[in-house]
Amino acid sequence: MTAVQKVAIAGSGVAGLAAAIQLAKAGVEVDLYEAKPELSALGSGISLQGNAFRVFDALGAWEDIRDAGFAFEGLNLRAPGPDAPIVAQLPDAKSGGPDYPASMGIPRAALAQILLEHAERAGARVHFGKKITGVDARANDAVEVYVDDESAGEYDLLIGADGLNSAVRDLIGIETKPEPTGMGIWRTFVSRPAEVERTELYYGGPVYIAGYTPTGEDTMYAFLVEKAEDRFGTSDEEATRIMLEESRAYGGPWNSIRADLEGGARANYTWFTQHLVDTPWNRGRVALIGDAAHSCPPTIAQGAAQGLEDAFVLTELLTKRNAVDETLWDEFHARRVPRVKTVVEASVQLGQWQIEGNRDADTGGLFAAVARRMAEPV
Template sequence: MTPPLRVLVHGGGIGGLTAATALARNGHHVDVAELRDGPEALGVGIIQPSNALHVMREIGVLDACLAAGFAWEALTVCDPAGAVLARIPQPRMGEAPAANGIPRPALARVLAEAAAAAGAALRFGTTIAELAEDARGVDVTLTDGHHTRYDLVVGFDGIGSPLRRRLHGDAYRPEYTGFANWRVTLPRSPGLDGVLMSTGNLKAKALLTPISDELMYLGSVFAEAEDFRPDPQRAHEQLHERLAGFGGPIAEALAQVTDPAAVVYSRISQVAVEGPWHLGRIVLAGDAAHASTPHLAQGAAMAVEDALVLAQALDAAPDVPSALTAWEERRRPRALWVQALSRAVLKQETGTPTTEEEDALLKVGVPGAAHVLVQPY
């Protein structure tokens, strides 16, 4: 597409800022509308598998991510007592490392700086107030009063996507899986040189993930009632109760968890938009279209792949509708495969009955999935 497009990216998270950077680097005029007051991100840390790092390389921020995080090449698997069962080398995509752990706030800063440096306008504290589309463009008024006609509106606005509701109503609401993630940031254990996963017959798993030279996070997944919330005064004790059966490195890390305010609790939900991911000149991407459980550590990776492939499709196609059709045909099978396998792994690890389709997916397994996902996207 020769003329530069005017694009609104709705959502300034990992996927949205990656899209803004890729599009602006390709010469398009990009505005990012983000409801938060700044680029600061909540949460603990995030794993960037090699395919996500390949995207970071493509948009020019790989070195910054590696400098802010902790790269590794192998996954260590332990039994609940802490005895090492296996050390599994992880595959690489291109020249990127096998994986990188990084604090979410650090990644948000890297991506915000990259988007701004590429020429994208970051508009914080605002969201879409009015939107009207015709065959040639989309008129958008933001809640800060900004009004512009765009060639394309991209919804990287998360699992609760307002743009998804505009396109599909209540047809695709987030579905709670019945499980929740408990995480807490701690000083990195000496010698922890990659993800350490402890699992067994406890219907639970726990992980230690390095996210910088100084820090790691302890994470665990448990079945929780939909209305459960940790007690603000004893969240650390509730985590201790859930991980009481683990020894070794997990127990050593858990002993450091003494502050209830340090425990981050998040329910695990998913969304799969079975209908079109784009209607006219409005497109859904990342968690707005295909939010998955974290069991392959691929949620954010799928979002940044969406972002880069969208920028590539817009440059290769003769017009916006053709680009969006080509983009969705390329992205839908891969993203929904990740979602389905992630959910199957969650059910397998927690002793939940699986379907025949899930059993077939589980034959690939997590190690096999890593090799699939370093293939070109």
């Protein structure tokens, strides 16, 4: 007997789809509502680490995801300049344990499609172009969910996994919202030169960080992290021009990236944000997970992994307990909030050191401390 028999989920990101897969596999009736008209995966690629792979394995999706991405070990640091010499080769901690690679890059669209297929195969009903616009939790054991201003019926639980600008978060009166950290990032999806076999980062030059991560045999995504600017509404042509100009201080594989940009590869821009909703993340029978509950700069590449872990822990409790009660919520928060707080604070700190130009910061020590924590069972 599971603690829930019918659950609504808002959002088709990795956290929402992971929750849908696990609940549907356990025989729970699941309706996932996505406001966008189709599956959307903003950006170009995503970096993932071993603790995310553990969750994918539990979902039954690891082999498909592994085959669609590019697994690698280690991290290269290069110097700016025309020759872009490699100045350090750093090992990666295997936060998922010895059975998984240390890191992997994968196109966001491919990851989203794989998770969607697994959710539907498990029996979840996915509704695109349907926005949750209201909740009524009058009863202690149910919540009425409104979709496009009409009742979609009563559910045992509503999971708000609808991202940074969560509508569900607003509907239940949580005022915590993402705040800019002072950094912005340009991303583009390009071809992978054969010499790029792992993530490579360049520190110094006109931007805080320049880098790229392989996502497949022939693909990778490249990025430039700069001081946050009002780049929103920039035309495609202007976005390409800015990324080309800001990258000219970096040689090596950046020459290939610039050739792809000149050939039509598109650039997109977002700001880094941070937030962490205070405990509790639920209001009665409505709960937040993933970016709805927390966000951080991708300086440690743990944002998606934390959303996946949220979904894994919550669904584990819901499918192994007999009731949705305070004991369940207390365990959920005890297992998630301290771990997420570690990631958010460390990610923000790494970015702040870059903004301040702090050359004495113990960046390696902070990376190692977080990796050790992520290697612990969730």
